[in-house]
Amino acid sequence: MTKQKFKSNTLPSLVMIGPVVLWLAFFIVIPLLYVAVMSFCGIDEQYNIVFRFTADNYKRLFNANYVQIYAQSLTIAALTTIICIVLAYPFSFFIARTLSKKKAILYMLVIIPFWTNSLIRIYGWRTFLGTNGWLNNRLLDFGLISSPIDFLFKPSATVLGMVYSLFPYMVLPLYTAIEKLDKSLLEASADLGAKGVSTFFRIILPLTASGIFSGSIMVFIPSLGYFFVSDILGGGNSDIIGNLIERQFQSGNNWPLGAALSMVLIIITLLLVKLYQKCGGDMESLGV
Amino acid sequence: MTRKNKKRLQKGFSIVYCCLIYLFLFLPITVIVTNSFNATTSKPYMTWKGFSTDWYGKLFDNTALLESFGNTMFIAIVSTLLATAIGTLAAVGMYKYKFKGKSVIDALLYIPVVIPEIVLGISLLTLFSNTNIPRGTLTLVLAHTTFSIPFVVFNIRARLSGYDKSIEEASMDLGAGRVKTFFNITLPVLAPGIFGGAVLAFTLSIDDVIISYFTNGQTKTFPLKVMESIKSGVSPDINALSALILIGTIIFVVITQSGVLSRNK
Amino acid sequence: MDKKVIVSLKNVNKIYDGGNHVVKNLDLDVYEGEFLTLLGSSGCGKTTTLRMIAGFEEVTSGTITVEGESIAEKEPYERNVNTVFQSYALFPHMTIYDNIAYGLKMKKTDKKEIAKRVSEMLDLVQLGGFENRYPSQLSGGQKQRVAIARALINQPRVLLLDEPLGALDLKLRKQMQLELKRLQRKLNITFIYVTHDQEEALSMSDRVAIMNNGILEQVDIPEKIYEEPQTQFVATFIGETNIFEGCVNSIKGKDIDIMLETGYVTARSENTFNQNDMVVISIRPERIKYSEQPKTGFALKGIIKEQVYVGSVLKTIIVLPNGHEIKIERLAGQKIPVSGDVYVYWDIDDAKLIQSESNRIFNALNNIMFT
Numbered sequence: 001m002t003k004q005k006f007k008s009n010t011l012p013s014l015v016m017i018g019p020v021v022l023w024l025a026f027f028i029v030i031p032l033l034y035v036a037v038m039s040f041c042g043i044d045e046q047y048n049i050v051f052r053f054t055a056d057n058y059k060r061l062f063n064a065n066y067v068q069i070y071a072q073s074l075t076i077a078a079l080t081t082i083i084c085i086v087l088a089y090p091f092s093f094f095i096a097r098t099l100s101k102k103k104a105i106l107y108m109l110v111i112i113p114f115w116t117n118s119l120i121r122i123y124g125w126r127t128f129l130g131t132n133g134w135l136n137n138r139l140l141d142f143g144l145i146s147s148p149i150d151f152l153f154k155p156s157a158t159v160l161g162m163v164y165s166l167f168p169y170m171v172l173p174l175y176t177a178i179e180k181l182d183k184s185l186l187e188a189s190a191d192l193g194a195k196g197v198s199t200f201f202r203i204i205l206p207l208t209a210s211g212i213f214s215g216s217i218m219v220f221i222p223s224l225g226y227f228f229v230s231d232i233l234g235g236g237n238s239d240i241i242g243n244l245i246e247r248q249f250q251s252g253n254n255w256p257l258g259a260a261l262s263m264v265l266i267i268i269t270l271l272l273v274k275l276y277q278k279c280g281g282d283m284e285s286l287g288v
Numbered sequence: 289m290t291r292k293n294k295k296r297l298q299k300g301f302s303i304v305y306c307c308l309i310y311l312f313l314f315l316p317i318t319v320i321v322t323n324s325f326n327a328t329t330s331k332p333y334m335t336w337k338g339f340s341t342d343w344y345g346k347l348f349d350n351t352a353l354l355e356s357f358g359n360t361m362f363i364a365i366v367s368t369l370l371a372t373a374i375g376t377l378a379a380v381g382m383y384k385y386k387f388k389g390k391s392v393i394d395a396l397l398y399i400p401v402v403i404p405e406i407v408l409g410i411s412l413l414t415l416f417s418n419t420n421i422p423r424g425t426l427t428l429v430l431a432h433t434t435f436s437i438p439f440v441v442f443n444i445r446a447r448l449s450g451y452d453k454s455i456e457e458a459s460m461d462l463g464a465g466r467v468k469t470f471f472n473i474t475l476p477v478l479a480p481g482i483f484g485g486a487v488l489a490f491t492l493s494i495d496d497v498i499i500s501y502f503t504n505g506q507t508k509t510f511p512l513k514v515m516e517s518i519k520s521g522v523s524p525d526i527n528a529l530s531a532l533i534l535i536g537t538i539i540f541v542v543i544t545q546s547g548v549l550s551r552n553k
Numbered sequence: 554m555d556k557k558v559i560v561s562l563k564n565v566n567k568i569y570d571g572g573n574h575v576v577k578n579l580d581l582d583v584y585e586g587e588f589l590t591l592l593g594s595s596g597c598g599k600t601t602t603l604r605m606i607a608g609f610e611e612v613t614s615g616t617i618t619v620e621g622e623s624i625a626e627k628e629p630y631e632r633n634v635n636t637v638f639q640s641y642a643l644f645p646h647m648t649i650y651d652n653i654a655y656g657l658k659m660k661k662t663d664k665k666e667i668a669k670r671v672s673e674m675l676d677l678v679q680l681g682g683f684e685n686r687y688p689s690q691l692s693g694g695q696k697q698r699v700a701i702a703r704a705l706i707n708q709p710r711v712l713l714l715d716e717p718l719g720a721l722d723l724k725l726r727k728q729m730q731l732e733l734k735r736l737q738r739k740l741n742i743t744f745i746y747v748t749h750d751q752e753e754a755l756s757m758s759d760r761v762a763i764m765n766n767g768i769l770e771q772v773d774i775p776e777k778i779y780e781e782p783q784t785q786f787v788a789t790f791i792g793e794t795n796i797f798e799g800c801v802n803s804i805k806g807k808d809i810d811i812m813l814e815t816g817y818v819t820a821r822s823e824n825t826f827n828q829n830d831m832v833v834i835s836i837r838p839e840r841i842k843y844s845e846q847p848k849t850g851f852a853l854k855g856i857i858k859e860q861v862y863v864g865s866v867l868k869t870i871i872v873l874p875n876g877h878e879i880k881i882e883r884l885a886g887q888k889i890p891v892s893g894d895v896y897v898y899w900d901i902d903d904a905k906l907i908q909s910e911s912n913r914i915f916n917a918l919n920n921i922m923f924t
Contacts, residue, residue, distance in 0.1 A: 009385060012466055016381025019374045024396045027434040031411035034418060091309045094302040113313045115537040116320065119497055119514045120530050123522050124316030127323065127334055187609050188642035190629040193659035206646045225404030228497060232518060242406045249410050262407045269403050283398055291626055
């Protein structure tokens, strides 16, 4: 009986699971293995990859210029994450606490801007903030400034672009966590004599910390790789790890070195995800 | 201050704050839409030269741009269909059957979600170049399908958490076979989740820059076309097309969402 | 005994933003140390009333005073009342100890003092040894006790309880009812208790306030609520009853003859009625009698439709010619005719006469028009 049942489940489970297993194997596992192997390869004078084991690429990772860019990239990512938390928390709180009918619309309004191509939106910021841009022109028109302000082509501009690009990824988990918060807990806290500030730090913040964690993961990690943001707004003055990798695979044409740089990103990602799980983070809240 | 006024003040503050955030979110959109009506014809198309709808007309003469838009739509549709089919089977299969290595599949599914896109992009580039698969529409479809599958699976899984297995047993008890049960019972019940996943896959695909950038070969999608043009200044016809795509997406999502919502009720 | 008013609601109204008028012209005095229950079905305004006292909802008009002081401008955290929530509202990320200590921590009480009082509280609710558990590790009844301990530790003048036993099963509920009553007597704190369970209300309370559609129908001790309902709603809401609508035919002292659609009956009332007043008679099933012969003062004939034994009680249904059904309960074992025509009657003291709603409206209109 059990054997028969086992048999009858084998075919359907193969049909259902088979495709995804094959797909993941071909397009996730094998490519990442390639990258790992390649990071230990060298190149010849014609920039062809030569398959011989070497740790040279990893040695080059400690080049001072690179280290400085890692530091810059991590700083930009950290600032982006912190600014996103600070901006998105009160915002998510307000929209999660409005009446249910309006809530869906307010939430949609956060998503809608992201249906426009992300590059062109970042470019929109450049049009707005450039020395000949709209903001400077208006400020000049009104005589508020005498010469245009340089907003662009510095790390702060890159941070702005990152915050803008990743803002919804912070709002989503925060919104979910805040919406789950039982209103009667806040009432109970007030009832027991806690003022707004105490209620916030003792009840609201601890109970929505999970949202802050998942939001931070979803903002911090991508902001290490969004090379186009620093390309468009940072103008080469605020490179991030993503720029380093992109260059090796395009103009620099040193794929093994690019692979080693990618391994750095992979390791950072793994460490952060492990840390997240250790803090009790739920993987499911990272999806979507 | 009275309690009532205090509450009003708090409410007023929260409204002002939210408006400022929305202003921040919509500012570049405003720039894009405004610039699509810019009469300017000289690079880098940044200064305002008066209102004109010319660029919307010129857009339809720009065959390269239209072609890139066509590529984007084709790749989005094909990869969404593929990802939805594979993702739906996987989500249901993983829910129904116990087997070894399930947690491995799960972990693999999270890779495209958490890993920086650039890593996925270069790893696929490495794969295609090592296996001599010529880069173009095919590789773009494969790449887009890869990053879309997890989102479809997770969307359906969220739906499955409230799924009553006994309705399938009831169906089989009433004489329907496995395949019939899957198509008549399982799929319709999961339809909102499947549909939500598909919509998400579609929007991710049409907006993808980084992964397409590494896997495209000669095929240019719309985002890649934008990327090319950024160096010399984005011309207003690209803004015009972006505005049209935004409006199209809004209409599409509003229709589909209201459809899904009314079905859920 | 002169009782001191502790909570007083004067002409309180609550209208929500959508125009929903949930509490209408509510006047209610709660006395110090009493157990008062707000009873009514869901949506009658009882919970809203409680929340207005706690400070979670604002009063649209009218005043609420606690110990003679208006609380309109006091935030919930400034009010000397505490609440036990329906869902318990225990802080899930805190231990039982921290949950109970919360109120004292907010008052910046000395740590030793907190420890001492928390352990007293835990003993009081019989949860000694549970300090380090989390709410998710407790059963429903235990959570309930923690919620009560947490609210009581601040030594409030008034404890507000919003359907605190609603989520418990029947057996536990009975047990907690007794325990709550015991606590209230022991601590001598005023309890304002909200429930929709009339049995709970009648068995625990010193006084019961019955609300219907935002209106306070009657406030009285439980016996009087049952025996002397002042409105038709109270009569039908509390326990089972038979309702007859009729019209005052003649008045002989306190005895009042009433015409019904299918006969006439007699009742006695301390209240004054006028001839031709529309009235409602409420009479409990156990007080209705019937016989094969008509009795003086009564002419109400019906047919026995059904008789069912329910353990010690015999339930009988008599149908009047107009289709109206009368429920009767008798202790089983008495001799009674099983079928055929019977005459319905009662001891005239047992029937309660209530002015019918339409009469009240009519009188009110009269007052407006002729004064």
